[in-house]
Amino acid sequence: MLKQHYLVALQTIAYKEVRRFVRIWVQTLLPSVITTSLYFLIFGTLIGSRIGQMNGYDYMEFIVPGLILMAVISNAYSNVVSSFYSSKFQLNIEEMLVAPIPPWVILLGYISGGVARGLMVGAFVTVVSLLFTNLTVAHPVMMIGVFLLTGVLFSAAGLINAVYAKSFDDISIVPTFVLTPLIYLGGVFYSIDLLPPFWQKVSLLNPVFYMIDVFRYSVLGQSDVPLLAGFSVIALFIVLLLGVSLRLLSKGIGIKN
């Protein structure tokens, strides 16, 4: 009986989240597809043809997995951070706080929305990539698994950002100054083998590097670091960020007086 109530509440939040980003698809779905298409065109086709091969693959083939995952990461994150912060700003988060919904259902609902948008944009970008290269996926199940896991991870990260945000500026600081550098320096456009030893070691401290590496393995069948290391980093950060998110929602930090 109780579980049925939770399920209805979860479906309601997830449906509302999906409806939100679909309603404003020009702001939410289109930009990543256009930006990534430009990356494919400029870095992949125009510059890539002069770069040659990277780790035994055409440069275009090499960057496709990283660019797809970049779209998943940034969309999952920005969906939750903007939606949750808007709910705080407009006070309609109170609709959920007064209702008999446990914090984990609220968390799962917002994560569902973030993952859905990440997957949808990821799928669009994957389709667009087929216009530029013959993409063959080495491990499709693993690819979808990494899609989902990174979506969950960055949705939780977006929620934490939104909880602490006090203005709309605060929801763009982390994506601009933290997330984007981590993604760009996480091996989207290059193999860390190209870096001097010191910077290779620095790159290993970047968690996004492992996620892109694992994802690239699922697509190309080749990675820079062992898969176990990649999945361990993803699992560690998922547990950490979900734990923090849940605690913040349970305590009502940033959303209750």
Add this chain to the structure above:
Amino acid sequence: MKALEIKNLKKSYGNGFVALKGIDLDVKQGDFFALLGANGAGKSTAIGIVSSLVNKTSGLVRVFGHDLDDEPEAVKRCIGLVPQEFNFNQFEKVFDIVISQAGYYGIPRKRAHERAEICLKQLDLWDKRNEASRELSGGMKRRLMIARALVHEPKLLILDEPTAGVDIEIRRSMWEFFKEINAAGTTIILTTHYLEEAESLCRHIAIINKGEVIENTNMKSLLENAVEEVFVLELDEPLSDLPVVDGCCITVIDETTWQVNVQKEVGVNHLFVSLDKLGIKVAGLRNQSNRLEQLFMKLLMKKRG
């Protein structure tokens, strides 16, 4: 059965401000209860705690026997909240807002649609169901929040200034609606700045001042404490000399308008008889302020010393 039981409820904010200093409050099932207080008195904090929007510092809150600490979800199921500020998504459609709220309470979609239709029709918003909520007028937005609060059929409805900024006609129709749902068994707690509203609707009243309950009684006995009523008289013709009437204090507003404070034991009939004897014709009469307003101010002044 008590609809709401509050014992020694305290709330201190991080900046050291003490909003509630240990209040006690009981609301009986089926009651129409007024919670009054000046801005910042602590009434919204108390309501926020009961409806789980504010974390309490200490104290006990029970709603229909469910302890807020032990059974928060059971407490939430009993309550419908109409907050002071508009707190729905301005971009969502009216119908979607109500449906989503039903979903948060675990009401399956088919039943949610039925309930939303009933509530929106009750609040005269059914024709507006497909409009974005930001397109609604102020009065409609207030009614939308009432429809949303009723969608899960709460046993306790909390109205935090539900008629603020609403015109007189709509306010009166909302009063009738509140009376109807109260008569049908829903317990109602009302905070308002329109004391006439509390006087017309509520059977019991508590007044909060600076985080303390300074009065908690039934409306009838509170109003019996009123010592005088204030009237404004419109005279037929200008008069410069003020008459002396026992038990009445007359002051001039302008040459054809007087304010008269009439002692309760004297009564307004005595005033009219006396004026008639003096040959003074009165063209019109209206209340300067309602009785509750006077009492409210008196209690606050007394508290401030």
